[in-house]
Amino acid sequence: MARTDRIAEPWGTRTPYGPGEEWPTRVDVHLADGLTEDDVDRWEQSASILHSNGDGLDIAVKDDRIVGVRGRAVDRVNHGRLGPKDLFGWQANNSPDRLTTPLIRRNGKLVETDWDTAMDAVVGRAKELLAEQGPSAISFYTTGQLFLEEYYTLGLIAHGGIGTNHVDGNTRLCTATAAAALKESFASDGQPGSYTDIDSADVIALYGHNMAETQTVLWTRILDRLAGPNPPKVICVDPRQTPVARHATVHLAPRPGTNVMLMNALLHEILANGWIDAEYVKAHAVGYDELVQRVEDYPPELAAEICDVPVAQIREAARIIGTAERLLSSALQGFYQANQSTAAAVQINNIHILRGMLGKPGCGILQMNGQPTAQNTRECGADGDLPAFRNWSNEEHVEDLARVWNIDPMDIPHYSPPTHAMQMFRYAEEGSIRFMWVQATNPAVSMPELGRMREILAQDRLFLVVQDIFLSETAQLADVVLPAATWGEKTGTFTNVDRTVHLSEKAVEPPGAAKPDLDIFLDFARRMGLKDKDGRPLVKWSTPEEAFEGWKECTRGRPCDYTGLSYDKLRGGSGIQWLCNDEHPDGTEHIYVDGQFWSAPDYCESYGRDLVTGAPLSPVEYKAMNPSGKAVLKAAEYLPPHEVVSQDYPFQLMTGRTLYHFHTRTKTARAPQLQKAAPEVWVEMSASDAADRGFAEGDLLEVSTARGRVEAKLRISGIRPGAIFLPFHYGYWDEPSGHEPDGKRGRAANELTITDWDPASKQPIFKTAAAAVRRLAKADGPSAAPTTTGSRPVVDGVPPTTGGPAAMSTETLSTETLGTEEIATVAGGAR
């Protein structure tokens, strides 16, 4: 057993392994100061929530309080490992800042109230607006951080009960492109890949995905392969020198916003060299000729110029990808939050279809999710889509859903595409949406163009309900605040990126009068008097497990078939990958085996869209293009970023994450180890750009765009010249308990970002804005950016990021290397 500072060493100790071998076990534990595992009263099964990886863990409980976490050795996802946010983030649950009672606005101020008063206000306003204007006045802006049971219930209430088309999640900012890219290529959502593909892949390509910081345990799996015999080659596409880039065989650092150009050049090379599986393509794909024709115009020389990447590097990357025997690819926000996001992500799918690298070990695509339960937002229809990957433009699918819900098909809005979040906020701005219920998301910090956002959310004519666990920046603008119970305080299931479903048990009581999100929805449905067509209650369950059983019926026969799962089956062992039914009782590691897809016209979730205009294809157009349900090779022309640099705004501004914080920091700023590792905002710039302007590490800079300004200290990092980077985690408050509601300090990256989105997925563009930079003050020391991550300094004299005694955590390695005492520990981890 080793004790490790997991702030200084986020990925912990290496356990090398070779291709085709089992990833060794390493059980990570962190407990509150001074406690050992013997002090713990009980362990409750759960999984991690501050990213999408779905690492199995047990919650330690002592005296009815959460006192720590331990990775689950038996879980297929993490084999016992945990990342820094998992090890330390649970402390936020115990924060004295938690909301413990509903709040209501009286004379301009939020004051404490009881549940009856708060819910009467919510239901009263909803009924008034329904009578006055109808369902189009009502909107729900949800999240990727609730549980499956909660989304399914919300989807039923919103679509089947209220009958509004205005339902979306912050998943629009997060995984909309993942879903859109899968729908374009395979006509259905659902991840083709499995994390076990890392165990046998010989090439792993990461596109705009800083996995080392954002899915730390998944990256640990790759690090362990890299440390073992016959390691895989790694391709990294990222304008910054991230930890992924530092481990890459080839690191392509393109100009932000040029992903489609680069992808087309890679495809050009792959096709020109015949590195394709012609038989597979002929048997299982449509669209080949158009793709060949399209990428002919994109030789590597052209991409080298537009992307500003050496041509030899593009050729080398294409050769490695083109000659891989088992290729695993992943993509995330560097691809998804750029312009042309769907077009870029689809080209990754194209590579796999062309090379026949789907549905077998080592050959996966991970169109990644970010949030822990974003997959369920999509599956359950809380993002506007219909539940269980039903097709909103297929009448039969709508009828089938109406059958499951026992309502009239006409009561389910499907007259036009679901309203996406960016449009919902536009409608609120224009005044047609007058009721917005925000759950578990903080748009006053996470949406683009915050000046505009604050104006929309603060309008008198908009009735704003915010359901959160803290008084977030958004909650401060609400008419009613509903205090929620969270992870560890409520029961539910959720599904990670590789379709693994985990059960998360209630470990402790929520603080004060806080209630599980599910109970809040159920209460709303009851008070609204929502009924099915026989006059019985529309929502037929009152517990999470009953909701799960309801969901199972909704998925029967659909791609995401959950009918073989149950709470009991998920208890005690590992998470299980859907599709799980009678035919596949142990779950499904690989979908799309033998070129079988879910894309038949009568079964598919989506007919696809035009990648440039975003217009949905009609059923007739789709049938003509893909009559027998094959994979779709979809070509795209390159279009330059919408906002280009100018003399006034010479830099390309990217925004994103650091390893130690989660989003708007409502949780991670309340975990002392994490907050200390990245205490304040910084801005990254290359050494050459800094030298040109005479800037030094730690100088206080003003970063501005046409939308606003932010102050941040300079970190001179390995970012490409011409680009700068701001983490988007820092909202308006300085300290966990000291809110600064006026927001005038200017440190939230989204003060600067633009209201603009990809035409197909509607995901906003957070990664390319034209920005100016000037110095406000000379340095009085280095910036506080972490040194272990993408913000690693390229100048000397910056003290390394460490966690000290408070960050020490235990690691217990695999049985082979252990004595009996440690084997007992591992077995304990397996329960």
Ligand SMILES: Nc1nc2c(c(=O)[nH]1)N[C@H]1C(S)=C(S)[C@@H](COP(=O)(O)OP(=O)(O)OC[C@H]3O[C@@H](n4cnc5c(=O)[nH]c(N)nc54)[C@H](O)[C@@H]3O)O[C@H]1N2
């Ligand atoms: N530590 C931590 N982990 C998290 C989260 C968190 O907040 N903190 N959030 C979770 C969530 S919800 C999400 S969505 C994921 C996000 O996970 P990631 O997508 O990995 O994180 P980002 O930092 O948003 O962006 C990834 C990279 O995109 C690069 N990039 C920017 N512009 C471009 C471009 O034009 N082209 C290319 N190729 N790359 C570009 C940036 O340099 C950055 O390194 O992380 C999840 N995990």
Ligand SMILES: Nc1nc2c(c(=O)[nH]1)N[C@H]1C(S)=C(S)[C@@H](COP(=O)(O)OP(=O)(O)OC[C@H]3O[C@@H](n4cnc5c(=O)[nH]c(N)nc54)[C@H](O)[C@@H]3O)O[C@H]1N2
């Ligand atoms: N500039 C820029 N902006 C971005 C991004 C970027 O890369 N750059 N990334 C985008 C992406 S990918 C994402 S996912 C979003 C994330 O943006 P947000 O969703 O706004 O960020 P969070 O801080 O995760 O907000 C979640 C809220 O839910 C609350 N909460 C936590 N658990 C529970 C619960 O169980 N119940 C309830 N009711 N509330 C709970 C938290 O206290 C918090 O206020 O940001 C997006 N915005």
Ligand SMILES: [Mo]
């Ligand atoms: Mo996200």
